[in-house]
Amino acid sequence: MTAAALRRLAAVPALPHRTLRLRLTMLYGALFLISGVAVLTITYVLVRHNSGHLVVVKLDQLPGAGDQPAPPLPDLDAMRSQAGDQRSRMLSQLLTQSGVALAIMSVLSIGLGWLMAGRALRPLRTMTASARRISHHNLHERLAMEGPRDEMKDLGDTIDELLGRLEEAFASQRRFVANASHELRTPLAMMRTSVDVATGKPEPVPPQVAALGDKVREGLDQAERLLESFLMLARAQHGTVDERDRVALAPLVAAALDSLGDGIAERGIRVEQDVGDAAIDGNRTLLARLVDNLMDNAIRHNEPGGWVRIRATQREESTELVVENGGAHLTPGDVRALAEPFRRLGGHRVRSADGQGLGLSIVAAVAAAHGGDLHLEARADGGMRASVTVPLVVLAVAVGIR
Known part of the structure; x- marks a missing residue:
């Protein structure tokens, strides 16, 4: 592909993001269009069926016409032709006017559908913005949806319950790290004391024991540094800063x-x-x-x-x-x-x-x-x-x- 073709391809505007609001709007518009076409079709069929009869009345059957001479009868074929033309013009005019009305109402229905979809999805947008703002640093916050007891409020309450369980899980993890770090300090101190006592006796300590004591002290130092880091991490993750x-x-x-x-x-x-x-x-x-x-x-x-x-x-x-x-x-x-x-x-x-x-x-x-x-x-x-x-x-x- 040439550079010019690539530039033309890049210049083509991207399709709009198919949001739920857009899909609902198109659905509302399509339903209205289908319903309108169905109503107009039924109306057209009924009008066409009821306007297809030509009524001919004999003049001698009219009241008071028996003693008068009968006027000449009109040409029935011409009457039928004239009535057919008038019926065709009426049906054509009905189709044209109905199509214009359907087009106008379709555009209005799309606009109204966009507004109604936005109004219906407003609580969902509020929940989305609140959920994006909440992280493991502020799990104490809740969506706290207001309004009638419907599907949106049930969804918001369910998310709030989930956030509560997550907050408790994070708090339990932090408490475990802090408590375990505190509890492990005592056995580490006892181990260090035992090593110091074993290697600090008056009698000469074998080189192997001294080397082993140094190795144990090194491991204890590393463990204490690790515990100190755990405690600092647990304190920082507690989420509050005093002093x-x-x-x-x-x-x-x-x-x-x-x-x-x-x-x-x-x-x-x-x-x-x-x-x-x-x-x-x-x-x-x-x-x-x-x-x-x-x-x-x-x-x-x-x-x-x-x-x-x-x-x-x-x-x-x-x-x-x-x-x-x-x-x-x-x-x-x-x-x-x-x-x-x-x-x-x-x-x-x-x-x-x-x-x-x-x-x-x-x-x-x-x-x-x-x-x-x-x-x-x-x-x-x-x-x-x-x-x-x-x-x-x-x-x-x-x-x-x-």
């Missing part, structure tokens, strides 16, 4: 860089920052963890001798924090999966060397707890861009992995 303060970004970024200083120095990463006086309204602990996880993600997936750029901008109704770094090329599919729990680059399971796979999940949960969301995007020249947007005071954090 909102005006939190400056500069101290959070400085603290995150300080905690990651060994990794930055070991890999020779160059850090550039311009945070200024940018600040966010929110929970200090949750926002600190959000910044820590984003910075840790940027350093962890960087390349030796790479770079990290941090920039914050305070706007009238938003704050933007951008963190970019060098790294490997990513596909859009890899980036979309990173916000899911236990999803990491290069695999679907957790590996201790690269973290628990909960970092960006916690970032997404913290953003959601502040009424925002997390957006991940692969950079064209390699790396990743993660942006967190919070309403009113917007926190937009972009993390790059190139």
Whole structure:
């Protein structure tokens, strides 16, 4: 196909979207048209049948005409011909006028059908808009349909019941994660104490026991970090933020860089920052963890001798924090999966060397707890861009992995 043909094909307007309202309108119009044609056909047949008789009356049978001379009789054939012509003209005029009336009423019926379909589907549009607004972050909201007890209200009430069951399921899952994380801390503490006692005796400890103790401590450290991440994730997913303060970004970024200083120095990463006086309204602990996880993600997936750029901008109704770094090329599919729990680059399971796979999940949960969301995007020249947007005071954090 030539380029000109492709341009002509692209210029052809697309067919309108076949919505339910459009289908109902066409159905109403088709039903009216069929009913109108049927009525006009019956009327035409009846008129044609009843107008086909010619009545001839003899003059000598009229009252008082017996003593008078009879006038000459008219030509019956001419009368029949004249009556037939008049009947044909009447039937033709009936068809023409009925067709015009049917066409006008068909157009009016389509317009009225469009209005009536829109009115009938108005509750459905309201339910659709409300259902689109409700997500796992605001499952407490309901459609709360008003009006008579009809099919639309039954559908709205059924959706509200479904949302209630979903809300309870999400709440049960979060309570389980939080309670299980709390309960597991006690046995982990007992295990750590037992290892410390076994390896801290006065008599010499065999090298194998000491190595085993170090290995157990390493596993306990990893388990405690995982439990701490679970607790933070459960808290963030609870959906509410208490203790909102005006939190400056500069101290959070400085603290995150300080905690990651060994990794930055070991890999020779160059850090550039311009945070200024940018600040966010929110929970200090949750926002600190959000910044820590984003910075840790940027350093962890960087390349030796790479770079990290941090920039914050305070706007009238938003704050933007951008963190970019060098790294490997990513596909859009890899980036979309990173916000899911236990999803990491290069695999679907957790590996201790690269973290628990909960970092960006916690970032997404913290953003959601502040009424925002997390957006991940692969950079064209390699790396990743993660942006967190919070309403009113917007926190937009972009993390790059190139």
